Amino acid sequence: MRSHLVLLSIFAFLVSLVFALLNRDTPREQAQFGGLLFAGFLAAGIVLGWLMYVFPL
Amino acid sequence: MPATAEETPSRSLVLLCIAAWAIPGAGHLWLGRTAKGALLLVALPFMFVLGLAIDGRLFPFQLSLADPLVGLAAFADVGIGLIYFVASALGYGGGEVRAVTYEYGNTFLVVAGLLNLLVVIDAYDTAVGRK
Numbered sequence: 001m002r003s004h005l006v007l008l009s010i011f012a013f014l015v016s017l018v019f020a021l022l023n024r025d026t027p028r029e030q031a032q033f034g035g036l037l038f039a040g041f042l043a044a045g046i047v048l049g050w051l052m053y054v055f056p057l
Numbered sequence: 058m059p060a061t062a063e064e065t066p067s068r069s070l071v072l073l074c075i076a077a078w079a080i081p082g083a084g085h086l087w088l089g090r091t092a093k094g095a096l097l098l099v100a101l102p103f104m105f106v107l108g109l110a111i112d113g114r115l116f117p118f119q120l121s122l123a124d125p126l127v128g129l130a131a132f133a134d135v136g137i138g139l140i141y142f143v144a145s146a147l148g149y150g151g152g153e154v155r156a157v158t159y160e161y162g163n164t165f166l167v168v169a170g171l172l173n174l175l176v177v178i179d180a181y182d183t184a185v186g187r188k
Contacts, residue, residue, distance in 0.1 A: 001111060007161045011168070014104045018172045021093050022179045025188075 012041035070184055077180040079138040081173045084180025097176055104169040105137045105144075113162020114152025115145055130163070136170030 001007065020034030077084025082097030109115075116130040134150075135141050144150050150166070153159060182188045 002157055004161075007111070007158065010107065011104075011161075011165065014100050015168065015172070017096065017100050018176070021096060022175060027092075 008045045009042065012038050012045070016041060070181065073184055074177055074181055077177040078136070078173065081138060081176060084177060085183070088180065088183055090183065101137065101169050101173050101176070102140055104165050104172075105140055108162045108165030108169060109144060109149045111158035111162040111165070112153040112156035113150065113159065113164075113166045114154075115141065115150030115166065116163075130167055133167040133170040136172075136174040137166075138173060141170070 016034045016037035019037055020030040024030040024033045073084050073087055076087060080098070081101035082094040082099075085091075085094030085097060087094075115134050116127050118131045119128055121127065152162070156162075179188070
């Protein structure tokens with residue numbers, strides 16, 4: 001497994017899952033919070049990736 | 058000698074924290090939070106094993122001022138509990154620095170350990186009634 005996007009997505013999913021379980025009590029709240037975190041991780045990863053493409057370190 | 062009324066709860070708390078550290082999710086399962094414990098029991102070891110599978114490295118304990126982050130990474134790796142020692146004993150976690158996924162693997166291993174430490178704190182908070 002060498003795809004950066006797949007690894008980033010798996011990482012984002014697992015971290016979001018644990019944070020949602022620890023920070024919210026009901027399953028509905030956990031799903032909402034976890035989904036928001038997951039989307040935020042993915043969006044931030046993609047935006048930062050493109051920024052580094054334009055402005056390499 | 059029988060334990061006093063004050064010793065018993067604190068001893069249980071210590072055992073709870075040790076169990077929660079040793080086996081991810083065990084603290085929540087102990088407290089009857091079955092769904093949460095089961096999800097943690099699957100998610101965190103999966104993250105750790107995936108980190109090993111993609112050539113991550115289990116960092117050695119060393120006190121070196123030249124490379125202090127190695128010691129901190131080793132501390133984070135151990136946060137996952139018994140599975141760290143099993144993987145070490147079986148020879149996993151050597152790390153392949155030339156692999157394209159090496160840094161991803163390290164990140165998965167370190168974050169899995171740190172997340173498990175957060176889980177231990179959450180189990181403790183739940184046990185003492187803060188949550």
